[in-house]
Amino acid sequence: MTSTTRETSGRPYEECGVVGIWGAPDAAALAALGLHALQHRGQEAAGIVTHDGERFWQHKGLGLVGDVFSDARMMGTLKGKSAIGHNRYATTGGTLLRNVQPLYADFEFGGLAVAHNGNLTNAATLRRALVKRGCLFQSTTDTEVFVHLIAISLYATVLERLVDAAKQVKGAYSVVALTPDFLIGLRDPLGVRPLILGRVADGGWMLASETCALDIVGAEFVRNVEPGEMVIIDDEGIRSLRPFGKTSPRFCVFEYIYFARPDSILEDHSVYEARKQIGVELARESGVEADVIVPVPDSGVPSAMGYAAESGIPFEMGIIRNHYVGRTFIEPTDQIRNLGVRMKHSANAPALRGKRVVLVDDSIVRGTTSRKIVDMVRAAGATEVHMRISSPPTRHPCFYGIDTPEESQLLAATHSVAQMAEAIGVDSLAFISFDGLYRALGHDDRADAEGRYCDACFTGDYPIELVDKEGHLVS
Ligand code: SF4
Missing domain, CATH: 3.60.20.10 (Aminohydrolase, N-terminal nucleophile (Ntn) domain)
Structure with missing residues (x-):
């Protein structure tokens, strides 16, 4: 690819x-x-x-x-x-x-x-x-x-x-x-x-x-x-x-974080349980004082539920997703990208107004979507917006069947976490650690999971030789 x-x-x-x-x-x-x-x-x-x-x-x-x-x-x-x-x-x-x-x-x-x-x-x-x-x-x-x-x-x-x-x-x-x-x-x-x-x-x-x-x-x-x-x-x-x-x-660890359907069982792990547990780990690692935990739907929902349960802060559907957005007519121009986000997600203002909000999402790729969601949540009246991400920073492209932008387009490849926080306009930003991610998948820590998963889009450690990195073809 x-x-x-x-x-x-x-x-x-x-x-x-x-x-x-x-x-x-x-x-x-x-x-x-x-x-x-x-x-x-x-x-x-x-x-x-x-x-x-x-x-x-x-x-x-x-x-x-x-x-x-x-x-x-x-x-x-x-x-x-x-x-x-x-x-x-x-x-x-x-x-x-x-x-x-x-x-x-x-x-x-x-x-x-x-x-x-x-x-x-x-x-x-x-x-x-x-x-x-x-x-x-x-x-x-x-x-x-x-x-x-x-x-x-x-x-x-x-x-x-x-x-x-x-x-x-x-x-x-x-x-x-x-x-x-x-x-x-x-x-x-x-x-x-x-x-x-x-x-x-x-x-x-x-x-x-x-x-x-x-x-x-x-x-x-x-x-x-x-x-x-x-x-x-x-x-x-x-x-x-x-x-x-x-x-x-x-096995591709991103299947658990984002790609697979939450009701699927992959390699004997429930995707839903894995995502919820990542949320629990995230709350333990990077808890913050807040009034509501709000998922970026849909894939952020189970992790937000885990985060809310662990932190004791109420879970609210502060963002509503429109499932009926067609994709075929959305051409990837900047102008339409802007429009696309508003078409797909809308703020549920009563759940956000006057609140300190923790947004839980699965990943930050370019950062453009995150920025728009954060702006939307602030415009709905949130007093603070903290972002928690259920994957480590995505710093490298995937060459194994997932469409990701090239490295220069990945926000985490060119920005520190603090710079990313500034770029997307949040009061604080934290990603799940590798230890936390692998604990959520049933391992003691990162070392215990060593060599068992592909996590190359986070680490750059590609387990399969990239023979023709340039000019790769479509799957
Ligand atoms: S690089 Fe590996 S972990 Fe990342 S999406 Fe591709 S296969 Fe999955």
């Missing part, structure tokens, strides 16, 4: 959610519902490919899942008991239909559909080499690199070719792939991006980025796909391959 600046709300965005279904009637409907539950992971496009035992069917479109899959007649064309689906958040190259996943290709061994969440850090390097060998790319997605690697592999079976391709790519990814004979789920060796396995009611199987996608269809959580594991699901059940040997997990 080139860290271009697609963000319109001043927050980093997740890029993509995936689902896979095997052996379930109405596989397309289950996949669509799963994608709907994963809508927070990508809002620009969605796609589903199914297989009915004889042939593949597909439908893709730009927009939200509910719009792309709203036509009952079209849904009826997505036949079969197996499906994979994808929600896309594009970072570069614009939102083009040809980039919308899953990608489908016909090989000498038959058809294959593939979708992935995350970014390959050597996609540009591999792509250049593949183009030199005569491969003709149809899209700018990293997923197509996988497709071409499979196509040129000298191995005989699709599984061997997939393993061969997986061994050549570097990056953070969760892949779902569908053939006429099986469904595949693959997590990168460090398991940076999530992928979970569930059982649907009538005996079928489901893969998804988060457990909230299982919940929406009443599927039962079975287990996480392990880092570096390839699961192969067919009518006989599940097999597991370990193409990379033994690996050490480095």
